[in-house]
Amino acid sequence: MNKKVFAFDLDGTLTEHRTWITDENLAVLQELKDLGVRIVITGAGQATRIFRQLREFPVDIIGNYGMQYSVYSEATGELKVVRDIVLPCEKESVAERAAALREKYGFTEFTGEHVEFHPSGCVTIPLLGTKADISDKLAFDPDRAKRRAIYDEVVAMFPEYTVFVGGSSSFDMAPAPYNKYYALDLLCREEGYTHEDIVYIGDDYGTGGNDESVYKSDIDFLTIDRYTDLPEIIHNYLNK
Ligand SMILES: [Mg+2]
CATH class of the missing domain: 3.40.50.1000 (HAD superfamily/HAD-like)
Structure with missing residues (x-):
């Protein structure tokens, strides 16, 4: 071995x-x-x-x-x-960019919060919102095609993060590197x-x-x- x-x-x-x-x-x-x-x-x-x-x-x-x-x-x-x-997060700027992303791709309807800030400095953008129904989340993008189609653009929008196609319907972001x-x-x-x-x-x-x-x-x-x-x-x- x-x-x-x-x-x-x-x-x-x-x-x-x-x-x-x-x-x-x-x-x-x-x-x-x-x-x-x-x-x-x-x-x-x-x-x-x-x-x-x-x-x-x-x-x-x-x-x-x-x-x-x-x-x-x-x-x-x-x-x-x-x-x-724990790393700092420019919450206002992140929220603005997340809103622009939603606007551009029509993900404007969501339940609960539109961005989730974690204590560590990591961020989640739940495209259906933080309080979305689990069945809606699972049905949203099962093959990840919707999120992969815009992945490069999301990466470019958030250069201070590593962006992941996360969970069932979100983008997860960890502070770079x-x-x-x-x-x-x-x-x-x-x-x-x-x-x-x-x-x-x-x-x-x-x-x-x-x-x-x-x-x-x-x-x-x-x-x-x-x-x-x-x-x-x-x-x-x-x-x-
Ligand atoms: Mg895994």
């Missing part, structure tokens, strides 16, 4: 959105841990939420696209926060790994996906399209 680090995306890779990890996928993590490799979860959400979704499995967690980094303490059984960055590739490169620089030491497993590697930055990089990438395929994908990789 020439890899020292297995880095995993969470949603769609280890488990479903807002769902606890299955026993089968937890067993895969345990197997890797028993082999002595480092497991790092590289998620879009909060490290503490990721930890709960993993049923508090002992792993290190990079949250918020690298703005958060927490390591598991065997002594306490809890996460110890190493980094938790944070994204998952930046987070893994930072891990290498801080802890002495090389990019070749890492293999990454993720499902969201298409245009605007939150794993795309790693997929397009020199870091080895295993694609996964259903989280239930995880045991097979990892076993095939280990046996090759």
